[in-house]
Amino acid sequence: MSEHESTYVPKTGVEKWLDTRLPIIRFGADYMSLPTPRNLNYWWTFGGILALCLMTQIVTGIVLAMHYTPHVDMAFASVERIMRDVNGGWLIRYVHANGASMFFIAVYLHMLRGLYYGSYKAPREMIWIIGCVIFFLMIATAFLGYVLPWGQMSFWGAEVITNLIGAIPVIGEPILIWLRGGPAIDNATLNRFFSLHYLLPFAILGCVVLHLWALHSAGQNNPVGILIPKDRTKKDMLPFHPYFTLKDGFAIILFLLLFAIFVFYQPNALGHADNYIPANPLQTPAHIVPEWYMLPFYAILRAIPDKFGGVVAMFSAIGVLFVLPWLDTSKVRSMRYRPTMRSFFFIFLVVGVGLGWCGGQLPDAPVIPGFGGVVLLDGNLNSYLWLTRLFTAYYFLFFLVIMPFVGLKETPLPIPATISEPVLTGADAMPALAPASPEKKG
Amino acid sequence: MTMKITVSMTRLIASAAVAVGLLAAAPALAAGGAAHPRSGGFSFEGPFGGYDQGQLQRGYKVYQEVCAACHSMNLMHYRNLGDRHGPFWNPKYPNPNDNPVVKALAAEVQVPDIDSETGEPIQRDATPADKFRSPYPNATAAAAGNGGAAPPDLSVMAKARHDGANYIYSLLSGYRAAPAGLQIRDGQHYNPYMAGDLTPFWTGDKHHVPEGGFIAMPPPLRNGQVTYDDGSPQTVDQYAKDVAAFIAWTSEPKMVERKQAGFGVILFLLIFAGVTYASYRRVWKGVAH
Incomplete structure (x- = not known):
C-alpha cells in the first residue's frame, strides 16, 4: 500500500501552499482513496x-x-x-x-x-x-x-x-x-x-x-x-x-x-x-474478582498451585501471543481453507469463554453440584480448579503444540488464485467456502 | 486426514458447547447462600420506570425517623430532596435551595458547625446546602455505639448490593425467628436475606443448613411505627418498600434522566443505522464482493 499512488490534486492556492510545506491534506485524501x-x-x-x-x-x-x-x-x-x-x-x-x-x-x-x-x-x-x-x-x-x-x-x-x-x-x-x-x-x-x-x-x-x-x-x-x-x-x-x-x-x-x-x-x-x-x-x-475481561487470565493464574508459577503462567498466556507468527507453521493464512485448524480454533473459543467463566467461580466450588467426584492431588476433579486446569492446558497446547503441528500436517483446501474469482477445482461444491460471497456466511 | 477429522471435531465442539451451557445453568452458590430477594414491585423497574414521588416522601420519613438514628447518608444534601425526580421536587422551584418544603425539612434538623465569630463548636438549624446529618461524630464513635462495627452509610446502598432495592426491602421485612438448631451469637440476629454461611452455627441436618446469615442490626421496623398521612398502610412491609425506594433514589438520583436520554439516543441510533445501511447498500449496489 505504501506505493499507493497519490491522486490528490490541490485546488485552491492555500491547499497548494500547504501541500509543498506540510502535505497533511494529501495524507488524509490518500487515506480515503486507499x-x-x-x-x-x-x-x-x-x-x-x-x-x-x-x-x-x-x-x-x-x-x-x-x-x-x-x-x-x-x-x-x-x-x-x-x-x-x-x-x-x-x-x-x-x-x-x-x-x-x-x-x-x-x-x-x-x-x-x-x-x-x-x-x-x-x-x-x-x-x-x-x-x-x-x-x-x-x-x-x-x-x-x-x-x-x-x-x-x-x-x-x-x-x-x-x-x-x-x-x-x-x-x-x-x-x-x-x-x-x-x-x-x-x-x-x-x-x-x-x-x-x-x-x-x-x-x-x-x-x-x-x-x-x-x-x-x-x-x-x-x-x-x-x-x-x-x-x-x-x-x-x-x-x-x-x-x-x-x-x-x-x-x-x-x-x-x-x-x-x-x-x-x-x-x-x-x-x-x-x-x-x-x-x-x-x-x-x-x-x-476482577472485571470480566480479565477473568480468563485470572483463571490461569489460579490454576497453578504455586504463586510464582501462576504469575508466570498468567503473563505467558499474553506473552505467547507475541510469538504467534512463528508458532504457526502453515503456509495458508485463512482458516477458511484449514478445516482441521478451524475446528481447533472453535474449541479454543469455547475454552477461552470457559476460562472466563471459571475465573468468576470459587475454585473449590463443584462444577456439577450434588455430584461427589474424586479428589486428585490438591482438589476434587469435580471442581472449578480442575476444570480451569483443563482449559489452561488447552490454551497453551493450542499455541505451542497444535498450531505448529497442524500447520505441518494438515492438507489445506484449494486456495483461489484471486479474491474475486471462484475456485475452479472442487471447491465449487462448497458454496460456504466460495471466496466471492463472504457476506452469505453472515 | 481433513474431512473425517472435521466431522468428529464438529461433534466435539457441539458437545463442548453443550457442556459449557450446562455449567452456565448451574447455580453459582451451592451451600450457605442467602435467600433470593423478593420483588418489591417497584415503579422504577424496566426501561421506562420512574420514581413514585409519594413513595419517596414516605421513604424519606421512614429514613429520617428510623434509619437515621444509626445510619449516615454522607453523599446526600437536604437540597437533593428538591431535585428533579426527587421526593419534594416542585417545578415552581427549579433551584431546590428555594423550595420551602426542603427548607422546612432541613430546619427540623440540628447540625454541628463552628461559630464564625468565636470558633466555638455550635449546633444550628440545617439549611438545604447542608449534608444529611450523621448520627455519630465520627466512624470510631459509630463503631463504639454499635458493638464494634459502624452501621454502613446508606447513600449508595442500592448499588452496593446485588438486586439492591429488592434486597433492602426483603432484608428489612424478612426478619424471622431463627430456625431451631441455629446457635445465635450474642448481639446478632438471624435474617434469611443476609449474606453469610450458617454452617458453623447449625446443629441440625447438615444437608439443610438454613439460608441467610447473621446481622447485627435488630429488626428496625414495627407496624404503626411511622405515621403516614397519605393513607398508605402503616405496616413493616410498606415501610420496607418505601425506604428501599428512597435508598434506590439516593443511590441513582439521575436514573430518570438517564432512561429518558437513553430512549432518545437509541431511537436516534436506530434511525441513523437505517439510513447508513441504506446508503451502504446503494453504494455497494452492483459491486461484487
Missing part, C-alpha cells in the same frame, strides 16, 4: 470501532480527571459527586466505565479475527506484535482505572494484583514496595495509579499510530488470506471511501447501540456491586 480488498467482511470493522473506543475513553477520561480527587479519603465520594453534581457527569462516568468493557469486547473480537484469518503471518508480523503491545497496555490501563473509584473491589483487586509482583523471587519484595509507594496500598499507590492511568492511554495512542503505519505498509489481510498481486489492484480492491467508510460506519452504529443499552439501561451490570462500598483495608470481601 485501495482496500473488496471482500472484507464485518469482522474487519472492529479496527474502526476500536479507534472510536480509544477516543471515547480519552475524551471522557480527561473530563473525569477534571472532577476526580485522587485521595484515599475523597476518591469514592468524588466519583459519586461527578454522578450527582457535575452537569452530565453521570453520563460521562457511565460511558467511561462501560466504555472499558466495550473496548475489550471489540479488542477480543478483533484479535480472534486476526487469529482466524491468519492476519499475523508474513508480512504482517509487526502489525500483530504492536497489537499485542496495545492489548497488554489496555489491560494495565483498565486495571489502574478500576482502582481509582477506591471501592472495595478497587482496593482488594489492587492488593491481589500487586501482590503477584511480590511473588517474584528475591527482587519481588523491593519492587512491590517501590510500585505501591510504601509497604501497603495507600494514598501513594492511588496517586501513582491515577498518574499512570492518565499516561498509558497516550502510549496506546502512539502504538495505534505504529499499528496503522505497519498496516498500511504491509497491506490489509482479507478473508481469503492471499496477497493481492499488484496487477489485480483495480479488480480486487475498492477505494476505502465510500465503500468501507460506510460499511465501518454501519458497524460502528450497531456497536454504539449495544454500548448505549449498557450505559443508559444497565450501567452497573458489568461491574461488581462491592465496588460501591468504600474501600476498607480491614475488611476483605467474600469473593475478590
